[in-house]
Amino acid sequence: MNKQQIDILINEINSFDTIIIFRHVRPDPDALGSQIGLQHAIKKMHPNKSVYVVGTTIDNLKFIGEMDQLTDDKFKGALAIVLDTANAPRIDDERYSLCDKVIKIDHHPPVDQYGTLNIVDTDASSTSEMIYEILTSAGYGMDYIDALVARCLFIGIVGDTGRFLFSNTSPRTMEISASLLAYDIDHTAMINKMQERDAKGMQFQGFVLQNFKLEDGVGHIFITKEILQQFDISASDASLFVNAFADAKDMSAWAFAVDEDKEIRVRLRSKGPVINELAAKYNGGGHPLASGASVYSVAELKKLLIDLKKIVNE
Structure with a gap:
């Protein structure tokens, strides 16, 4: 990521009245955490904008947040932000193509740069980590990361690092996670919920x-x-x-x-x-x-x- 890309992203968010956030099929905690965390952050920045999240509901991850149900007309004239999705066929709602502009934010190797703006950081542990970096680099960290945003980004990081056991866990990952834990979030309950299995x-x-x-x-x-x-x-x-x-x-x-x-x-x-x-x-x-x-x-x-x-x- 670089500052110029982040500035372009923020300008696009400022320009559109409707913003729809997408992620990949068969979502994991990072896909959902980054998606819903970004939604809440943008809503705090712009209370009068319409900001939606779309995709198939996964029952065992509902605790992270719920998806919006939209009719086709909502996509026309909207900005699409696609998170954690390396290639376009894996986007979980083909109606992203109805939007006026598509922005990709991802930490997978960039094999398919389908966005008009592609923000890719393969050194990041997760897309949730990237969303934190984007918000803080743009100067929105203190004002727009609250407990609701923090819990989403934290569970996304936990999911993609295997509870900090995987090799993608960097010193920066731990710094960001510590910062998110400073908010009033029950991280133990979230992790237990993520790991919970029925009989x-x-x-x-x-x-x-x-x-x-x-x-x-x-x-x-x-x-x-x-x-x-x-x-x-x-x-x-x-x-x-x-x-x-x-x-x-x-x-x-x-x-x-x-x-x-x-x-x-x-x-x-x-x-x-x-x-x-x-x-x-x-x-x-x-x-x-x-x-x-x-x-x-x-x-x-x-x-x-x-x-x-x-x-x-x-």
Whole structure:
């Protein structure tokens, strides 16, 4: 990020009466935290503007905030700000294209610069961290970051750093998190809520731990539609268990594949080998150590696993 980009962003926010904030499909805490945190901050800056957040509602993350339900006419003449979304096909509401202007703010490698303004910082732990930096760099920190904004940005940072355990946790990340904790937020309750699982989820986690395979340094499991039905769990809820076997000894990377009807969504994680190029090869992308891919048959999933083993054992 640079000051010139931030100034342009603030000028655009000042210029539009309607601002609609988007994020990616299958949102995580960072996508939702940055989205709702920015919404509240802009509303504080401009109480008379219409500021909306859109996307599919995820039940287990409702505690972060609720989405707005908009008719198509609301998008015309609006400014679209898309957060935490590396490539346009993953934006969770195709009506961003109806807006007058699109701005992208993201911390993933910039493979698809779809915005008229693209603010990308791959050194940031999360998009929530970026939103904090944008607000404070623009001089809005003290006035427009309140407890409501702070709780959203904090949970976003916690989510994308794996509770500060992942390698993307920098000294700056910790400084920002400490600053957010100075507000009146119950961070323990939020983290507990984020980690909370119902009985079905815990039983599903037991299945994952009993049935994942570890071969040549690669862990993997394929959750079929039959398994989802057996545990009465949705594909999106199943994906929350991507790190269920992350602590397995002698495992350098892993793949958590879920049958989502039209595609098999594969979440890739690594303890060292770079995997985002592999994800890009299979219709996806992401960070060097945390990416997502899509395949369309069991045979293609097997090819992906073979390629992942090659990367781990090079």
